[in-house]
Amino acid sequence: MYKQIFFAFKSTLFLLAGAALLFTTACNSAASKGENSSDSAAANTVRIGVLHSLSGTMAISEVSLKDAVQMAVDEINASGGVLGKKIEPVIVDPASDWDLFAEKSKELLIDKKVAAVFGCWTSVSRKSVLPVFEENNGLLFYPVQYEGEESSKNVVYSGATPNQQLIPAADYLMSAEGGGYKRFYLLGTDYVFPRTANKILKAYLLSKGIPKENIVEEYTPFHHQDYQTIVSKIKKFAVGGKACVLSTINGDSNIPFYKEFANQGLTAATCPIMAFSVAEDELRAMDTEFLVGHLAAWNYYQSIDIPENKKFVAAFKSFCEKKNLPGGAKRVTDDPICWAYTDVYLWAKAAEKAGSFDVDKVRAALHSLTFDSPAGNVKMDEKVNHLAKPVLIGEIKPDGQFSVIWKTQGLIDPQPFFSLTAKK
Amino acid sequence: MLISAALLLIVALMELLLKINGIKSGKQAGARWVWPVLLAGMVLFFAIRIATDSSGTYIQNLFSGISLGSILILVSLGLAIVYGLAGVINMAHGEFLMIGAYTTYSVQLLFTNVLHVHSNNWFFIAALPLSFVTAGLAGLLLERLIIRHLYARPLESLLATWGVSLILIQTARSLFGDLTAVKLPEMLAGGWQVTPGLVLPYSRLFIIGLTVVVLLAVHYTLTATRLGMQIRAVTQNRSMSACLGINTRRVDAVTFFIGSGLAGLAGCAMTLIGNVVPDMGQTYIVDAFLTVVIGGVGKLLGAITAGLGIGIFSKVLEAFFEAVYGKVLILLLIMIFMQFRPRGIFPDKGRAAAD
């Protein structure tokens, strides 16, 4: 008897919960429908999509980009919006699930009818959404350095192409100023960016007269945590002198790698690590005293000393503090964050220039556009949706920041399809 | 190395042959002498290699293996005890590891920002017991709220604890953000320079030492205390223990506290070599399960053997193949091993173990 009453009670509760869920769902969809109608009637907002993983393995990197986009949107809205309209970001969570990226981009483009989408980090997520954007003629702003071999008219690649990051870094290391290194250990996480990056690096190094036996290539799985064996291999390699590591290790594997590196007694003086995927945001979590002197190649650092950047850094810190985001005022900016932020401005500026949110018109307006980004003045290429920008080599300081020790002359033009002969 | 791989292959083939022929007695005999002989062969092989090894590579690999093994032991120890007692597969075990790591992180923040302690050694000393207690309490809570209802349905406990682990991960993510790491205490920075080519990091030596201490403590608790006796009794026969007046519910709760606490301790130790991220537990959970399963459920000695075995094997393999193939190979080896020992190295014996 009691059991039955208890069961009746439980099922009533469950039904109530279900009903509440349905009700909120209905309200929500009604609300969004209401927005739709007010949208088309008053037409005072324009929607953009934000497609960054907020959960799962990639959240570690992508959450900061979502924050940067949000901040740029707030800034633009505070100064009157774009073409007289306020920007309304639609934030979804693709949950580091590559299939879900495609699904969510369909939802953003078809159901939510966004004017542009800002998102993706990994190349697989970009590859996953690419057909959707091409099919629906959407516009994706992709803020992360990538492996090249792709240049879609529906994607704006604001991160570095291989020649805007890898080649200057290799040049620097081989130069007398950089230390004249002659032996290279190419270490990466096993996915397409490190694979392609190392292929390009290897070809380039060979063309510069580095003998084959002086180049070692190795890959670890995603989220690899145990670098003992690899570090001892590097150590043996470094005994020969004039050796350095070119690292394309991704995300959370970096901390165990650097910790092991320091613990086994290797230092930047004996064997520096040139990292292509470690920026200030990753360093925030590391024990930086062991990292001092190691290098990175990017197009932007928080320490760049120009007014645009000072304003940007201060704004980002106060934004994180005000919104009570984890980390608060201790948050830092880095290369992808800078481009995620710049992307929104590029889009807004192009839309203003085109006088429309139409994708084709915005794209046409984007080409040759210049913008005073936190990294300095950058210029959109005339033909492809890539940025021309400076390349900087940074050295890690004890406070987790980089000091810029070397800089390319002027802007480096993007070269999405890399070939040795195409290099100037 | 190649010799030992070949040896293993030969033994595996021999066992397979015996198995296929269905010679039951032969299989038993094979099982009895083959593995110890193999183990002795491996030890001998390594001893020779180490003795003749000038560059320190083999010692390095062996050390790496022991270090990885001790981490696996730390992580799987709690799992083994809980599983042995209640038969519950706790998918959220990795998340207790995460709780321990975040406790360490919070203690560090507390010491540097609130208490203004300059030396960063003290926080770690304080964090060790605290992470045990925090994770233990979280485990206790989980047991009281959810797992208590699932003792009769162990396989389904896997699903419920999976849900718990989703919730815990997201909670950590919204509380701490995604990117945090603990600063290495000064006393554990650097390493012991044995030869110019061989450095044994203090942090890893510490973890190995911690594992030994924890193992001794758990062994003492299980064999020499009243509580340990009760735990072993309930593990062997729950209803009989209850008849004899043991409060099995209390034993369950305490065991869960200890098991989760051990995971928390492992998490605290992990901050020395890795990062602190919300889903750090997921990296280790499959390996930990494998360790438990191979070792034989609920056996301390099994967990040690399996943990060290997996650790050393994967490091040795990794030295010859790339890391991924090392991992795939070790998993394949485990699958082959399970063919001969479907219930682990030290299986339960007797009537109760049959079904």
Add this chain to the structure above:
Amino acid sequence: MQLKPAKLVNILFILFFAVVLPVGNMLGWVSINSISLWGRYCCFAIAALGIDLIWGYTGIMSMCQAFFFCLGGYCIGMHLLLKATALQGQALPDFMTWNDITVLPAFWQPFHGLVPAVVLALLVPAAVAFIIGYFIFKSRIKGVYMAIITQALALSMYLLFLRNETNLGGTNGLTGFKNLLGFDLYKPHVKLGLYLVTLAMLCLSYWACYKMVHSKFGKVLQAIRDSEARVGFTAYRVLHYKLAAFVMAAMLGGLAGMLYVPQTGIITPGRMDVRASVEMLMWVALGGRGNLKGAVIGALLVNCVYSYFTSVFPQGWLFILGLLYILTVLYFDKGFLGLLEKIGAGIGIKTNPERYATGSK
């Protein structure tokens, strides 16, 4: 004629998915995007039927169903990619050119034709399941050991597929599909067609599973679930039955993966990680295991919840999903369907419940 509620549910289900949705799409009420989405959920439902067969009816917790799903997916994906490459006038898929491969690897050759690709998409998972299953069941691994071993297998295969040396695209998997049998995959009517094919396959699989579990064969499976030892004593070859169920589950997984890939446009190893397989178990547990309808409904429901809440509560959807899992296991051990039937019984609707799984050992 009086309709039994169970039949009524079937008819309503088919009516809604086969008539209401497509007609709605033609009238412009339902976007083609939602249709594709339902198509993908239907694929998951087919995979869930496989899980139900092996777990719900035979009592074997297999944690590598997502691996079989991906095997089927990769087979058809290779075919689609070869077609797309040929359409662009290239000899090799893009990723191979980057990896310095000059000749198409031999194991890619059979996938030029659609028929061999489809046959292989079913046969490869079946063959792999047969080999693994034979060794696992032969050495009498069961219960938790079975779960962990299959989980380890899924993990090691996941790691292997992540490698670029396997010539299967590494982390990025296979993508950039263009057409199937000459139909452009991005045309709305092709998407609708794919959806209908998927739905038909779902109904067919359901029917086949239904017949199977109600046959003598199915009864033996359930007997194995309830007491393996006793079935063995009554001179049934337990190994053969378990193996058959495992292979069939794998084939259903392969079929599901095969239908899934053309509709999603990408297949990556991410689909077969440890999480993916556990989630498939969750669908069945949530819907009601040991009940074929439960598996289908669970898969559809959980995926709806997943899609919906990742958009609506991007920060909090994991809480909702996690809570749902815990509540289901704690209070509704017969899943969503069990709950509905209990409520139905409470208010006087007579149902014809299928046999449920008893609590496993």
